[in-house]
Amino acid sequence: MSAAIAVLAAAGLALLSVPLQRGTLGTPAPTTAVVAPAPPPPAPPVPLAPEELSNRVVPTIVTITTRSALGTTAGTGIVLGPRSPHGSDAIVLTNHHVVDGGMExxxxxxxxxSAYAVEVLGYDGSRDLAVLRLPGAANLPAAQLGSSESVRVGEPVTAVGNAEGGGVPVSAPGAVTRVGVTVMTRNSVDGSRNELSNLIEVDANVRPGDSGGPLVDAVGDVVGVNSAGNAVEPGVTPEPAPKAYAIPIDAAMSLVEQVLSGRASDTVHIGPTPLLGVSVRDHRGQQTGTRDGAEVTVVGYRSPAEGVGLARGDVIVEFDGVPIHSSADLNLRMVTLHPGDQVRLRWIDAAGAERSGSLVLQEGPPR
Known part of the structure; x- marks a missing residue:
């Protein structure tokens, strides 16, 4: 049966029978099929006026305030609604750099x-994404998610968020200028850098505080997570054209599902963050005739690192039997660990002597 005839049958329409020609048993006679007209394509969605778009999006976002050792930062989060197994709470998506180092x-x-406490369920610093839980916030309306696969250059978009951390929602309209972009971002708080790929570039005036907020299409569906912009201080002339970058929502939601399912990886940390108690930088041994490793620049007071005897200037060269050649190596080993885990370190002290010791990781802020 042809595809057209099958459609007719499903619709309950009568089909033409196929009679046999006399004297030619088994040979079908020519027939004319009845073909139903194709249904008209669905009408494109009607773009929302700025006020309508704001009324749809703003109730589905939260402001996020993070207090760390470096001060207080502000950002935005996208409410995804209650999701099992946290049915009485709300799950929120934001940038990792919004909660990085947060003690509160x-x-x-x-x-x-309404104000809510925040629990960090998991994060991926390499993709600048974090998944949060807001206890008792199941009544918050969830954002309507679109698909970043449908984003095209030239399409109108709007970034919505807590611009400048004032606690007041601000909409920044613009258009998509490029897709699939790779950029090097710089954290405005601590100066750290991170390479992000496959981003959506827009000409919206995204500001500090918008980080983690939604980039929405013309009907208010979320197509990206605002992550970086080229905002400049007021009064700077000539003022550059606005340019900002968003993480595609499809990629962001894959991280959300991974965190909620509890699947850790080399870059995805699940649950409370373990604390070693040191800040480190790369140590290039060829410059000093020693081994490569992670050089300790700060040791936290009453931290596990202080307890085992680590001091500023020491170079960590081994972590649980795995060689450490850089600060990135050490950070990578910490991603899959949790508070309460016991680890063994080997390091070179300031006098060039090799030392080792075991310690138990404490709970610390997300890193």
């Missing part, structure tokens, strides 16, 4: 100013 993290609904 709080969220406030843009809908009714």
């Amino acid at each position: 993290i709080a969220a406030t609904s843009m809908r009714d100013r």
Whole structure:
């Protein structure tokens, strides 16, 4: 049966029978098939006016305030709604750099100013994404998610967020200028850098505080997570054209599902963050005639590192039997660990002597 005839049958329409010609048993006679007209394509969605778009999006975001050792930072989060197994709570998506180092993290609904505590369920610093849980926030409306696969250059978009950390929602309209872009981002708080790939570039004026907020299409569906912009200080002339970057929502939601399913990886950390108690930088041994490793620049007071005898200037060269050649190597080993885990370190002290010791990791801020 042809595809056209099959469609007719499903619709309950009568089909033409296929009679046999006399004297030619088994040979079908020519027939004319009845073909139903193709249904008209669905009408394109009607773009929302700026006020309508704001009314749809703003109730689905929260402001995020993070207090760290470097000060207080502000950002934005996208409410994804209650998701199993946290049915009485709300799951929120934001940037990792919004909660990085946070000793205290709080969220406030843009809908009714309700305040909520924040638990970091998991994160991927390499993709600048974090998944949060807001206890008792299941009543917050969830954002309507679109698909970043449909994003095309020239399409209108709007970034919505807590611009400049003022706690007031601000919309920044613009258009998609490029897709699939790779950029090197710089954290405005600590100066750290991170390479992000496959981003959506827009000409919207995204500001500090918008980080983690939604980039929405013309009907208010989320197509990206705002992550970086070229915002400049007021009064700078000539002022550059606005340019900002968003993580595609499809890629972001794959991280959300991974975190909620509890699947850690080399870059995805699940649950509370372990604390070793040191800050480190790369140590190039060829310059000093020693081994490569992670050089200790700061040792936390009463931290596991201080307890085992690590000091500023020491170079960590081994972590649980795995060689450490750089600060990135050490950070990579920490991603899959949790508070309470016991680890063994080997390091070179300032006098050039090799030392080792075991310690138990404490709980610390997300890193």
